[in-house]
Amino acid sequence: xxxxxARPSAPAITSLRWNAVRPPVSCAIYTxxxxxxxxxxxxxxxxxxxxxxxxxxxxxLAGKVFAVTGGARGLGLxxxxxxxxxGGQVYCLDRLPEPDEEFRAAEARANPDFGGSLHYRRMDxxxxxxxxxxxxxxxxxxxxxxxLIAAAGINHVASAIDHLPKNVDDVIHINYxxxxxxxxxxAKVMLDRKCHGSILLVASMSGIVANKGMASAIYNSSKAAxxxxxxxxxxxxxEVKEDGTGGVRxxxxxxxxxxxxxxxxxxxxxxxxxxxxxxxxxxxxxARPEEFRGITLLLMSDASSFMTGSTVxxxxxxxxx
Numbered sequence: 001x002x003x004x005x006a007r008p009s010a011p012a013i014t015s016l017r018w019n020a021v022r023p024p025v026s027c028a029i030y031t032x033x034x035x036x037x038x039x040x041x042x043x044x045x046x047x048x049x050x051x052x053x054x055x056x057x058x059x060x061l062a063g064k065v066f067a068v069t070g071g072a073r074g075l076g077l078x079x080x081x082x083x084x085x086x087g088g089q090v091y092c093l094d095r096l097p098e099p100d101e102e103f104r105a106a107e108a109r110a111n112p113d114f115g116g117s118l119h120y121r122r123m124d125x126x127x128x129x130x131x132x133x134x135x136x137x138x139x140x141x142x143x144x145x146x147x148l149i150a151a152a153g154i155n156h157v158a159s160a161i162d163h164l165p166k167n168v169d170d171v172i173h174i175n176y177x178x179x180x181x182x183x184x185x186x187a188k189v190m191l192d193r194k195c196h197g198s199i200l201l202v203a204s205m206s207g208i209v210a211n212k213g214m215a216s217a218i219y220n221s222s223k224a225a226x227x228x229x230x231x232x233x234x235x236x237x238x239e240v241k242e243d244g245t246g247g248v249r250x251x252x253x254x255x256x257x258x259x260x261x262x263x264x265x266x267x268x269x270x271x272x273x274x275x276x277x278x279x280x281x282x283x284x285x286x287a288r289p290e291e292f293r294g295i296t297l298l299l300m301s302d303a304s305s306f307m308t309g310s311t312v313x314x315x316x317x318x319x320x321x
Contacts, residue, residue: 058303062087062115065142069093069182070152073102074260075289082293084116091138093123125152125178132185139189146197147300148186150179160217168218175222196247198300203227205254205315213276227252227311234309249308251299256315258287282317
């Protein structure tokens with residue numbers, strides 16, 4: 001019996017296979033165009049990959065502008081100095097009518113050869129209108145804002161039973177509402193001017209653990225709220241949108257016990273507090289404000305360009321037991 005169907009030749013099979021998997025020419029062109037467009041958009045989201053002879057270029061803040069609340073003294077001022085040394089133009093914001101000698105000494109230390117500068121502006125984080133106006137003015141004056149450190153904070157040490165309503169309000173208004181309002185005011189400027197940068201909220205290890213020997217329930221819980229606020233704001237502002245807005249990373253720093261005026265007030269009330277605090281961490285001592293300069297520069301520079309929504313604990317091992 002004669003065959004009804006002949007087996008296709010090898011060239012014919014190859015042709016059939018190619019035609020089956022090859023998309024129409026117009027579809028292929030569209031796919032290439034879409035791929036190229038996607039790559040271009042991706043490049044806008046990523047930090048530059050260009051090679052440079054400059055050492056540690058990612059840490060440079062040359063030409064960038066920052067604001068630091070609580071920046072007149074203590075931890076906030078030390079963090080501000082770190083940004084200045086990396087080339088940043090830094091505005092320290094505080095409610096003191098005039099900065100004290102600690103700020104003036106830091107101002108005198110600022111080396112103009114580094115390209116940075118240190119400035120003071122009076123601002124009260126409990127005043128929403130004042131906070132927004134001062135930060136907006138910095139953005140308008142410099143035509144940019146690359147980051148904010150929210151370091152303003154207070155404590156109230158007393159039994160929870162002895163906290164008066166005013167004590168609660170004072171701590172929350174500065175430690176939480178003030179941090180929130182400062183971050184929002186900075187983000188408005190950064191998003192409006194399409195400045196991709198970093199916001200750092202200063203909380204405390206007290207937002208993670210209850211500090212032995214220090215009854216401060218409202219302070220502790222206000223710092224825990226800042227940790228959660230960090231995640232929420234990072235979710236809203238970190239992504240770079242197609243119109244170029246976004247790209248505002250938000251992270252949280254949780255220091256341990258530091259030799260600051262606020263800590264000194266607690267220790268002066270109870271001299272045994274220092275010995276207790278020192279015994280509770282692995283390094284058996286308190287931190288110095290200048291020991292936070294390195295982590296500040298990391299979190300406020302492009303060296304942490306893929307870091308957002310994170311909580312960094314720097315406490316000498318206090319919470320690691």
